[in-house]
Amino acid sequence: MSLKPKLGLIEKFAEGIGLIPKLNFEDGKIEPMNDPGDLSNYPPPEKWDDWVEYEPTKWSRKIKRHYTIVPTSCFNCESGCGLLSYVDKETGEVRKFEGNPYHPASRGRICAKGPATINQIKDPDRILHPMRRVGKRGAGKWERVSWDVVLDEIAAKIRKAIKEERNNEITYHVGRPGHEGFMDRVLQAWGVDGHNSHTNVCSAGARTGFALWDGFDRKMPDFANAEFILMISAHLESGHYFNPHAQRIIESKNSGTKIAVMDIRLSNTASRADHWMATYPGTEAAVLLAMAKIILDEGLYNEAYLRNWINWAAWLEADHPKTEISFENFILKLKEEYAEYTPEFAEQESGVTTQAVVDVARQIGRAGSRFSSINWRSASSGNLGGWQIARCLQFLNVLTGSLGTKGGSLPSSWNKYSPKMPNPPPPQKYWNELHFPKEYPLAHFEMSFLLPHFLKEGRGKIDVYFTRVFNPVWTFPDGFSWIEALRDTEKIGLHAALTPTWNETAYFADYVLPMGHASERHDIISYETHAGKWIAFRQPVLREVARRNGKAVKYTYETNPGEVWEEDEFWIELSWRIDPDGSLGIRDYFISPYRPGEKMTVDEYYQYIFERVPGLPEAAEKEGLTPLDYMRRFGAFEMEKEVLELHNKVLTEQQLYESLS
Amino acid sequence: MFRPLKKSFNLKKESKIDTDIKQTARRVYDAPNKGILWDWEVAGYIFTKAIAAGIIAFPFLFQMTGLVKVADSVLFTVAISSLLFLGLTGILLIKDLDQPKRFLYVLLRPNWTSWLVKGGYTITAFGGLVTLWCVLKYFDFPIIADLIVWPILILSVLLAIYTAFLFGQAKGRDFWQSPLLSLHMLLHSVVGGSAALLAASMFLPALMPLVPLLKEILIWSLLIQLLSFAAEFLSSHPTEDANKAAHMITHGTFRTAFWGGVVLLGNAIPLLLLIGKLRIAGCSRGLSFWY
Numbered sequence: 026m027s028l029k030p031k032l033g034l035i036e037k038f039a040e041g042i043g044l045i046p047k048l049n050f051e052d053g054k055i056e057p058m059n060d061p062g063d064l065s066n067y068p069p070p071e072k073w074d075d076w077v078e079y080e081p082t083k084w085s086r087k088i089k090r091h092y093t094i095v096p097t098s099c100f101n102c103e104s105g106c107g108l109l110s111y112v113d114k115e116t117g118e119v120r121k122f123e124g125n126p127y128h129p130a131s132r133g134r135i136c137a138k139g140p141a142t143i144n145q146i147k148d149p150d151r152i153l154h155p156m157r158r159v160g161k162r163g164a165g166k167w168e169r170v171s172w173d174v175v176l177d178e179i180a181a182k183i184r185k186a187i188k189e190e191r192n193n194e195i196t197y198h199v200g201r202p203g204h205e206g207f208m209d210r211v212l213q214a215w216g217v218d219g220h221n222s223h224t225n226v227c228s229a230g231a232r233t234g235f236a237l238w239d240g241f242d243r244k245m246p247d248f249a250n251a252e253f254i255l256m257i258s259a260h261l262e263s264g265h266y267f268n269p270h271a272q273r274i275i276e277s278k279n280s281g282t283k284i285a286v287m288d289i290r291l292s293n294t295a296s297r298a299d300h301w302m303a304t305y306p307g308t309e310a311a312v313l314l315a316m317a318k319i320i321l322d323e324g325l326y327n328e329a330y331l332r333n334w335i336n337w338a339a340w341l342e343a344d345h346p347k348t349e350i351s352f353e354n355f356i357l358k359l360k361e362e363y364a365e366y367t368p369e370f371a372e373q374e375s376g377v378t379t380q381a382v383v384d385v386a387r388q389i390g391r392a393g394s395r396f397s398s399i400n401w402r403s404a405s406s407g408n409l410g411g412w413q414i415a416r417c418l419q420f421l422n423v424l425t426g427s428l429g430t431k432g433g434s435l436p437s438s439w440n441k442y443s444p445k446m447p448n449p450p451p452p453q454k455y456w457n458e459l460h461f462p463k464e465y466p467l468a469h470f471e472m473s474f475l476l477p478h479f480l481k482e483g484r485g486k487i488d489v490y491f492t493r494v495f496n497p498v499w500t501f502p503d504g505f506s507w508i509e510a511l512r513d514t515e516k517i518g519l520h521a522a523l524t525p526t527w528n529e530t531a532y533f534a535d536y537v538l539p540m541g542h543a544s545e546r547h548d549i550i551s552y553e554t555h556a557g558k559w560i561a562f563r564q565p566v567l568r569e570v571a572r573r574n575g576k577a578v579k580y581t582y583e584t585n586p587g588e589v590w591e592e593d594e595f596w597i598e599l600s601w602r603i604d605p606d607g608s609l610g611i612r613d614y615f616i617s618p619y620r621p622g623e624k625m626t627v628d629e630y631y632q633y634i635f636e637r638v639p640g641l642p643e644a645a646e647k648e649g650l651t652p653l654d655y656m657r658r659f660g661a662f663e664m665e666k667e668v669l670e671l672h673n674k675v676l677t678e679q680q681l682y683e684s685l686s
Numbered sequence: 687m688f689r690p691l692k693k694s695f696n697l698k699k700e701s702k703i704d705t706d707i708k709q710t711a712r713r714v715y716d717a718p719n720k721g722i723l724w725d726w727e728v729a730g731y732i733f734t735k736a737i738a739a740g741i742i743a744f745p746f747l748f749q750m751t752g753l754v755k756v757a758d759s760v761l762f763t764v765a766i767s768s769l770l771f772l773g774l775t776g777i778l779l780i781k782d783l784d785q786p787k788r789f790l791y792v793l794l795r796p797n798w799t800s801w802l803v804k805g806g807y808t809i810t811a812f813g814g815l816v817t818l819w820c821v822l823k824y825f826d827f828p829i830i831a832d833l834i835v836w837p838i839l840i841l842s843v844l845l846a847i848y849t850a851f852l853f854g855q856a857k858g859r860d861f862w863q864s865p866l867l868s869l870h871m872l873l874h875s876v877v878g879g880s881a882a883l884l885a886a887s888m889f890l891p892a893l894m895p896l897v898p899l900l901k902e903i904l905i906w907s908l909l910i911q912l913l914s915f916a917a918e919f920l921s922s923h924p925t926e927d928a929n930k931a932a933h934m935i936t937h938g939t940f941r942t943a944f945w946g947g948v949v950l951l952g953n954a955i956p957l958l959l960l961i962g963k964l965r966i967a968g969c970s971r972g973l974s975f976w977y
Contacts (some may be wrong), residue, residue, distance in 0.1 A: 039794035 062474030062628075067126045067133055068094060068681045069110075070659065074112070074573075076101055091115065093570055095659025096125045098550050099564035100203055100543035101138035101145075102445055104266045107549035108139050108543060110566040119146060119544055119566060128561060129663035130269040130554035137463035142341065145525065145542045146586065152527060152539040153587025162520070163512050172588060175521075175536055176331055178594075180602035183215070186488045187609060190470050192217040193457045194488035194518070198473070199223070200495030203445050203563075204548035204592075211596045213450040214614035215603065218457035224470035225502055231405035231522060233469040236416025238423070241436035242469065245553035246397035248273040250432035253392035255385070257287045257309055257418060258403040259294055285385045285402070287312065287377075300385050307408035309377035313417035315371035316386035318363040318502050320424050321356065325390025328352070330426025334672065389421055395432030396425045429672050431556065438517075439668045440553035442560045445637040447618040447630065450667065461484050477510035480517070488518040493540075498529040508533060523592060539589045546581065546591035547627050549634060560638055561661040562631070565591065581627070593627045628653065640664045727782035732849060732874065735809075738771035739846040741881015744817065744864050744903070746835050754899060758823070760892045763821050764883070772813050779809075798820060801852035808848050813839040819957045846875035861923070863933035866914055873914065876907040881956070901960055915949065 032040070040047045047410050068076045073094035091114040099122075107128025111120045126133030145151070146229045156167040186194050197212060198221040212219045224232070227655045232242035247252055249272060254277065276283055278297065286292070287301035287309050292358045295301040296443050304312060331337065337355040341348055347389045348354050368379040368386075389396050400418050405411035419428075427433030460471040472495075480486065490577040498511070500502045509514055511533035522531035523538045540546065548563035567584035571577075582590040597615050601624055604611035617625045618633045635641055635652035641662050645655035656662065676684065710806035747763050748754040753838045776942040793810065796803045815838050850871045853862035864870075887893035887900075918935050923929045935944050 033796065039790070045790055046698050048842050329762075 027225040030666065050296075067123070070127065072164065073658075078111075078112070079502050081209045083465055090120075092120065093573065095544075095564070095566040095569045096127075096562070096658070097544050097566055098128075098548065098561050098646050098660065099135065099139045099142065100201075100546070100548075100563065101142065102267065102406055103201065103203070103552070104131065104268045104554070105203065105548075105552060105561060105563070106135045106139055106268055107133070107561060108135065108142065109660075110276045110544050112566060113571050118572065119569070120141065121242035121627075122544070125660050128264070128615065128661045129557055129559040130552065130661075132272070132563075134268070135274050136268050139543075142543045146544060148526070150366065150527070151525070151586070151589075152537055153589060155535040155539065155588065158535045158594075160243055162514060162535060163508070165532065166562075167537065170536075172582070172590065172595075172598075175538060176598050176602050179519065180523060180538070184603045187217070187603070188609075192453070192455045193219075193489060194486060196221055196457075196459070196489070198476075198491065198495050198497075198499070199493045203494065203550070205442075205550070205551055206446065207593060208596070209365075209447055210450060210614070211373040211600060211664070213453055214611055216450075216453050216455070216601060218453050218455040221460050221471045221473050221476065223473060223495060223497075223500070225468070225473050227406060228402050228405070228606065230411040231362075231400045231402050232468075233412040234400075234405065236469060237412075237416055238419045239428070240437065241438060242420075243437035243553065244399060244422075245435040245437045245440045245556075246270070246399045247430075247432050247435055247556045248277050248397055249555055251277055251282050251392070251397035252285045252395040252432060253388050253397070254282060254285070255287070255389065255396070255398045255418070255421070256294055257291075257297075257398075257400040257414065258284070258290075258405075259399055259401045261290070266552055266554045269552075273555060283388055285388075287533070289403075300381060302375075302377040302381055302385070304375040304404075306378055306413075307404070309404045309414045310417045312371045312377050312382055313414070313421060314363065314366035315368045315382050315418050316389060317417070317424060318360075318366045318385055319368065319386035320390045320421070321360050322364055323387065323390065325393075326424045327393060327426030328357075328456075329672040330428075331355075331424070332392075334426075335423065336430075354570070389425060392427070392432075393425050394426040394427045394430040396422065396434075397432060398422055398427075398434055429670055431667070431669050435553070435556065435669070437553040440549040440556065442558055442638065442664065444549055444551075444560070447625070447633045448614055448616070450614045452548050459487070473497075474503070476542065477503075477506040480513070481506070486516050486518070490517045490520045491523060492520065492530055492534070493523040494525075496528040496530045498533070504529070516557045523595070525589075538595070539587070540595075541581065541585055541589050541591045545585045545589055547593045547631065551629070556669060557663050558665040558666045559661060559663040560641075560656075562656040564657060564660075572657075572683050591627075597625060597627065597630075631656070638662065638664060687804065688730050693863075699781060702865060713786040713865040717964055718881040725782070727778045729779035730774075731782065732871075733878065734771045734774040734778065735849070735872035736846060736871075737882050738768045738775055739812075739842040739872065740877070741882050742768035742879075743839055743842040743875070744879055744883060746839055748896060748899065750832075750835055750839070754895050756896065757892045760890070760896070762820065763890065763892075765823075767882075767886075769813060769820075772816075776809065779806075801848060801855050805852055808844050812838070812845050815841060826832035828962050842875075843872070844938065860925045860928035863925075863928070864918065866918055869914060870911075873907055873911045876903060877911060880904040880907065892960070905957060905960045906962075912949070912953050915953075 036045075039045045040436075076092045076094050078092065080086075080090045092111040093114055095110045095112060097108050097110055098312055099108050107125030108121055108122045109125045109129070110117070114122050115264045121141075122140045124131060124135040124139065126403070149245050154169045155172055157170045157175070158164070159166040186192065192215070195215065195217045196219045197208060209220065228243075233509050235244055236242035238261040246254065254274065267363065274284065274294075275297070275512045281298075282299040284294075285302065286295040287297040287302040289303060290607045291301065291303070295303075302312065332352055337352060338350050341350050341355055344356050346357060347355075368382040371377060371382045397625050398416045398418050398421060403560050404414045408414070419434075422428050422434050425433075429435055429439070459476060460473070461468055462472060462475070462479070462484075465472055497507045501507060505639035507530070509521060511530070519536075520534045521538055522534035523537040523540050524531050525540055525542050527537075540557065543563060544566040546563060546565055550563060551559060564670055565581045565584060568578050568581055578584055580590070580594055582588045585591075600611055600615045602617050603609065607613070614623050617629050619629055632651070632653045635645075635656055638652065641652045641664065643657065644662060645652045648655060648658075650658060693906050742764050745756045745760055749756040749761060780786050783789055783792075792803055792806045796807075798804070813962050815834050819831050819834055819838060822828075822834075847868045848871075850868035853859060853867060856862060880903045883893060883896060886906065919932055923932060934940060
């Protein structure tokens with residue numbers, strides 16, 4: 026549609042004699058009335074120290090506000106997208122959050138939950154001080170106590186349990202970790218098998234299916250470079266990393282990639298897909314098996330990949346001992362194995378038409394090594410035997426040779442950085458059967474949803490129970506069993522809820538310990554969001570502002586609202602008090618790597634880690650910064666842009682030796 | 687302070703969509719920066735416009751109808767004065783625009799459905815004809831000059847009342863959707879013009895023959911104006927916002943300016959002063975003029 030309007034006589038005449046400028050209607054575009062550069066996407070980093078914007082609440086009086094911009098990471102889902110916090114230089118108040126364009130995963134594009142952090146930090150109902158229960162547990166009465174009291178009372182109980190070798194009575198139950206390995210290190214330092222998670226009501230089913238193939242329990246689909254994408258029960262990657270993935274899925278689609286979605290719901294993803302396969306719940310595997318058959322029958326498999334990376338000979342030998350061992354015979358026998366899984370069978374099972382199954386299977390086969398897939402998560406977690414869905418899905422990647430390839434599906438750990446922490450403690454020597462009971466030897470994660478039942482059965486007790494960003498009373502099936510267990514002080518001796526907000530589980534705690542939101546805490550984040558590898562920093566922004574202003578801050582709660590703290594410092598302090606004289610050997614793991622014998626500070630912990638991130642010290646030096654300061658300034662660092670085909674890399678003798686040890 | 691980033695830093699790769707957005711990004715509207723309430727420029731422009739129209743209309747009308755014999759020097763003086771007030775009106779109009787630099791666009795990229803444009807052309811035409819009349823008079827072409835007096839008078843009425851149609855087009859301004867608004871505007875001009883001429887008569891004896899009639903006009907126009915205020919402010923309005931605006935004027939922020947300035951100083955006191963000195967004969971003449 027042309028934007029060119031008709032000019033009247035007066036306008037034509039006025040333009041003709043130069044009274045008013047001529048409008049440029051070339052290609053239907055109207056010349057901007059403002060100078061170029063008037064609109065920009067985001068503040069450039071060189072202006073982050075003093076960024077000026079008009080005060081929106083005073084519009085139309087043009088009152089200028091000066092901000093200092095501090096990067097951090099979102100804490101409202103597992104994506105941990107990069108945020109920029111705008112701190113008013115005059116009032117010292119955090120005014121708003123926007124995307125950090127220098128974050129390699131989210132690239133400045135964030136969902137509504139990121140900017141909503143401002144609602145959380147200014148929530149008038151938030152808990153601002155540590156609270157201790159008064160009266161019976163669950164009675165809803167609280168008194169304010171100091172962090173000192175909290176630390177001393179909890180530390181004394183833990184110390185007693187450890188001294189009495191009741192190490193399994195200490196449990197840390199986490200919903201959303203939001204950090205890389207900090208707590209695993211703490212629990213190992215204490216020598217307890219105390220980690221429990223929510224994973225068995227979430228991703229464990231699908232993880233199992235993947236892990237049985239190659240040991241990697243999650244896949245990183247390289248959506249950006251894929252030619253064909255198959256997503257099962259994923260609405261634009263509904264779970265982890267949904268925003269970084271969603272933007273790459275859509276970019277990919279915009280450049281011609283075809284998308285198929287298998288989901289019982291017409292989800293957002295399905296609505297954007299080229300093929301929506303609305304299977305009956307739990308029948309996804311039938312469709313996947315039929316697709317495998319089509320790929321085999323029509324010769325769309327990647328022979329070179331299968332020859333190199335599949336133990337086809339071992340399989341022939343085991344299942345078809347009378348057959349001569351050759352690749353051709355392997356394919357032959359495999360076809361026989363899959364003969365029953367016809368597209369018609371798939372249609373009968375799943376309701377997806379034969380034509381759709383064939384059509385999608387052929388596109389997967391043609392995409393070859395650029396076939397990307399994901400199962401996140403309901404098909405696997407919501408159906409008995411759902412782990413087989415992930416297992417069948419991975420088979421399509423195997424057949425097409427699209428594992429670890431550009432545009433394929435990558436093992437998650439290739440694209441995720443594991444920080445090198447100071448003085449790592451040895452693994453604990455305990456096995457906690459409340460988490461991993463012996464009758465479930467194949468449990469891929471803790472049998473967390475059974476915990477209250479185990480306690481009720483008298484299989485054990487918990488002396489100190491930490492819940493963190495975890496609300497099983499509300500989110501787990503059978504919430505009332507959790508209430509029963511949490512009410513019973515014989516079964517759970519002490520319950521400390523580490524949480525930024527009130528919740529149903531915190532209601533049954535002895536201590537409610539307010540922990541910070543995205544802009545009020547330290548964490549390291551590194552996730553498999555694309556083919557690169559990156560690390561990001563979550564930091565308490567007002568503490569960073571204080572540091573920039575030359576103000577000394579010892580603990581993060583000094584700059585947070587009220588006495589809201591952060592876990593990192595809490596655990597360091599708690600560990601120090603569990604072992605006040607060093608006799609338990611715990612304190613050794615919380616000593617500064619830079620100041621022998623002194624207690625480690627949170628800054629030193631991150632300094633140590635960032636100094637060991639490959640490429641970061643060099644990048645920081647180019648900016649004239651230390652690695653820690655670089656992360657404080659920019660919030661994120663991409664160490665590799667592409668991590669692909671690691672399986673094709675020849676290892677050195679040394680690497681081979683290290684991989685075995 | 688930050689130093690500029692070096693090239694080594696990992697900037698995000700800009701997608702084609704980003705580039706397209708940047709290339710095509712343009713402002714499509716100008717955010718208003720005048721606030722919710724009209725500022726003094728609008729009130730000032732209504733004032734100067736009312737005088738510009740009224741000050742010329744009465745002497746010209748008297749002359750053309752033969753009601754009063756008006757000296758040429760008076761006609762010439764009021765024409766020049768009208769142009770001066772018209773000039774002030776123009777300056778205030780331009781100053782009130784969000785983008786004063788673009789004031790020519792109003793006239794030269796006209797949107798003919800807008801009374802801003804129609805009003806702009808009314809002002810231009812009125813100013814042009816009055817100037818032409820002055821030129822003709824100066825170079826002694828009285829017959830041709832007389833020919834354009836009627837168009838000037840018609841335009842002076844339009845000049846006085848077009849703002850009512852302009853405010854009417856501002857649909858969000860509920861209070862100004864009143865059907866009485868054009869009457870208000872006309873009365874402004876009548877009051878403004880006659881009062882200005884009466885004030886000027888203290889310094890210009892040549893105006894004295896006009897004074898009796900002007901006094902009567904002023905009295906009656908003030909009376910009608912007060913009645914119209916009563917109709918406007920003492921009755922309820924069709925919308926809640928209009929009621930609120932009326933309440934704001936009579937009881938809120940502007941109550942002192944309204945009761946003290948407009949009603950008392952601007953209308954009631956002048957009316958009482960005028961009535962005190964009024965002769966009965968004058969009154970009957972006034973009645974005959976208005977009815």
